[in-house]
Amino acid sequence: MLTSLPLNPKDSRFGWTKAARIEEFGKKLVAANGATHRVVIQGQTQDIKIIRVHQNVPKYRLENGRTASAQVEHLAKNPQESVGLFLDDPELWKAQEIQHALLLKLAEKSDLRKYFENAANKQVDPILLDEHGFVINGNRRLATWRDLFHSDSSKFGHFEYIDVAVLPPVDTKAIDRLEAELQIEKDIKADYSWDSKANMMLAKRQREGYSDKELGEVYGMKEADIKELLDMRDYAHDWLLSRGKDNMWSLVAGGELAFRRIVTSRGKVGGTGRQQLFKEAAFALIDKPDEVKDSLHDAINGMAQHIGPIIEKLKAAFPISTVAVDDETTDLFGGGPAKSSGEADDLALSKEICKGDNAGAARQIIVEFIESQKQLKRDTKSAEKLLDCCARATGALEDGIKLGLGAETKVEGVAGQLDRLEAQIAKIREFIASKAC
Numbered sequence: 001m002l003t004s005l006p007l008n009p010k011d012s013r014f015g016w017t018k019a020a021r022i023e024e025f026g027k028k029l030v031a032a033n034g035a036t037h038r039v040v041i042q043g044q045t046q047d048i049k050i051i052r053v054h055q056n057v058p059k060y061r062l063e064n065g066r067t068a069s070a071q072v073e074h075l076a077k078n079p080q081e082s083v084g085l086f087l088d089d090p091e092l093w094k095a096q097e098i099q100h101a102l103l104l105k106l107a108e109k110s111d112l113r114k115y116f117e118n119a120a121n122k123q124v125d126p127i128l129l130d131e132h133g134f135v136i137n138g139n140r141r142l143a144t145w146r147d148l149f150h151s152d153s154s155k156f157g158h159f160e161y162i163d164v165a166v167l168p169p170v171d172t173k174a175i176d177r178l179e180a181e182l183q184i185e186k187d188i189k190a191d192y193s194w195d196s197k198a199n200m201m202l203a204k205r206q207r208e209g210y211s212d213k214e215l216g217e218v219y220g221m222k223e224a225d226i227k228e229l230l231d232m233r234d235y236a237h238d239w240l241l242s243r244g245k246d247n248m249w250s251l252v253a254g255g256e257l258a259f260r261r262i263v264t265s266r267g268k269v270g271g272t273g274r275q276q277l278f279k280e281a282a283f284a285l286i287d288k289p290d291e292v293k294d295s296l297h298d299a300i301n302g303m304a305q306h307i308g309p310i311i312e313k314l315k316a317a318f319p320i321s322t323v324a325v326d327d328e329t330t331d332l333f334g335g336g337p338a339k340s341s342g343e344a345d346d347l348a349l350s351k352e353i354c355k356g357d358n359a360g361a362a363r364q365i366i367v368e369f370i371e372s373q374k375q376l377k378r379d380t381k382s383a384e385k386l387l388d389c390c391a392r393a394t395g396a397l398e399d400g401i402k403l404g405l406g407a408e409t410k411v412e413g414v415a416g417q418l419d420r421l422e423a424q425i426a427k428i429r430e431f432i433a434s435k436a437c
Contacts, residue, residue, distance in 0.1 A: 013146055014096035014217035015059030020302035024057055025166050037126050037165040040181070042174050048165040050126050055162050057147055058127060060099045061134040062086045065179065066192060069249035070102045071266035087207075090134065113144050119155055126163040128182070132280070136175055137182040151225075172208060173218070180219045180254035194256040195249045198233035201226065231234070232259040235358035239283050257297035258286055273346030276309060280350045281314075281366060284359040291363060293371055302370040311349070313365050318358060320348040386428070 010016055014215045016024065028051035036047035062071075071086045080089070085095050115121055123145070124243035125137035135142055153160070167175075201219070204210050211217070212226045219226075236252040236259050245251055252259070262282050269278045282300050286291050294297045303310060353362040 001002075010054075010056065010395065012093065013056055013150065014093060014100055015091075015133065016057050016233050018132060020089060021057055021059075022131075024053060025051065025133065028053060029166070037128070038169070039128070039165075039178065041167065041170060041178050042389065046168070048128075048167060050163050050165050052161050052163055055142070055149060055160060058129055058133050058135050058142060058164065059090065060096055060103065060137060060139050060143070061130075062090045062095060062099055063200075063203070064099070064103075064139050065200040066106055066140070066196055066202060067099065067102045069193065069196040069253070071106070072199060072247045073249050074098060074102065100146070103140050104147055105400055107140045109146045110140070111428075112140055113147075116141075116144050116148060116159075118156070122158050123162055126165045128178075129164050129166045130175060131167060131169045133166070136179055160377050176208075193253040194229070194238060195233065195253055197238075198229050202230060202233060226259070228263055231263045232256070235259050235262050235279065238287060242283065243287070253260060255286060255296065257283070257295070258300060261297040261300040261304075265301060268303055269307045270346075271343055273343035273350070274307065274311075277311065277346045277350040277353075278304065280353055281310070281362060284353060284363040285366065287359055288363060292367055299367070299370060300371070303366055306369065306373055310369050311346070313369060314349060314353065314362060315345070317365055318349060318352045320352055322347060390428070 006407045010020060015021070029049055032049045032051050035050040038045060038047050040046075075083060075085065085092075085098070089095070104113070123141075125138075127142055128136045130136055142162070145156070145162065148156040149159045152186055167178075170178075201210075201215050205212075205215065210232070213223045215221070216226045221229075227254065236249075236255065237246075240246055240248055251416050262279060266275045266278060269275060281303060284301070285296060285299055289296050294302070353359060
């Protein structure tokens with residue numbers, strides 16, 4: 001629930017006015033005691049003075065990578081909000097208060113709040129701010145400290161004043177690079193969900209004009225990995241949109257491997273129509289992961305490996321009429337016009353399995369076929385078990401003869417082992433004879 005704006009700007013829990021922040025920094029820097037915080041920015045190592053300010057002074061950086069998906073989802077759940085809430089004016093109280101709430105949720109997920117609820121755990125590293133007082137590194141910590149102090153100022157009085165380091169003027173790309181070095185490259189697997197990372201990079205590409213190559217340079221990733229991540233994001237967005245859950249990114253946060261498997265497998269299944277069908281079939285699996293008798297990414301991989309026979313079974317279950325395919329449809333994955341009726345059939349089938357309850361029926365067909373193939377593989381392996389064991393035993397004996405028939409070889413117990421071998425061989429020969437009858 002939003003709170004009312006305080007009459008005195010300095011009483012705001014979510015940042016003083018820009019003029020007041022800059023004035024406060026100026027006064028504190030003059031009186032600084034000499035303590036510094038070392039950062040590398042624009043290729044140069046700089047020792048930034050540490051100053052102590054009231055926790056109300058800084059403002060959150062709304063271009064925070066961790067909250068990229070959460071911001072989009074908040075707007076989707078609250079359509080009455082302006083679409084530019086997190087873009088237009090970062091000074092706005094409302095935007096800062098909502099960002100505060102989003103950061104608190106992230107802090108709870110990472111046990112950051114639990115850590116600082118222990119009053120013995122106090123601030124160690126300074127909060128890093130840009131020249132205007134927006135937090136570059138430490139947004140979640142600041143949100144946690146503010147909330148704890150607000151809930152119990154006596155117990156958490158040590159968070160009323162905090163150490164900060166204010167950077168000199170630098171451009172946006174330098175700040176992005178610094179944020180990546182301080183946060184993403186170190187703990188991206190633990191703290192950045194894949195969708196937040198993808199949405200953050202997409203936003204920077206759209207707002208700042210970053211190329212995929214530049215994004216890779218900023219975040220320490222290969223250009224190909226950037227492209228793959230954004231492709232995964234596109235598929236996740238398509239799934240959410242097609243299921244009436246547009247921008248509900250928390251629903252796909254745990255689906256990284258599944259969407260990556262769609263991207264890495266699509267080129268192996270065939271042309272444009274088949275790729276579209278593969279996508280819709282994968283979406284049907286993602287709809288109900290509890291009905292998939294395997295991990296989603298393994299099931300999608302299994303579907304890609306057996307796409308031909310699976311499609312034949314789907315065709316039998318969902319009769320289709322071949323339709324003409326226009327260039328716009330066939331260009332879905334960058335391909336040219338369809339060259340065969342098979343492409344048109346695949347596209348028609350992809351539309352058919354999306355209708356009504358068809359996705360559930362398609363999912364059952366796909367899962368049953370994949371399971372049947374796995375069982376067949378297990379049966380084949382079991383059938384060849386005897387031959388495999390005999391081959392390994394023969395190999396072991398050959399090694400023993402080659403390496404062990406020497407003058408110094410100990411022979412105690414060998415005769416007993418040979419007796420056991422001969423008994424086992426006799427059983428096998430008896431079994432072979434019975435199979436020949």
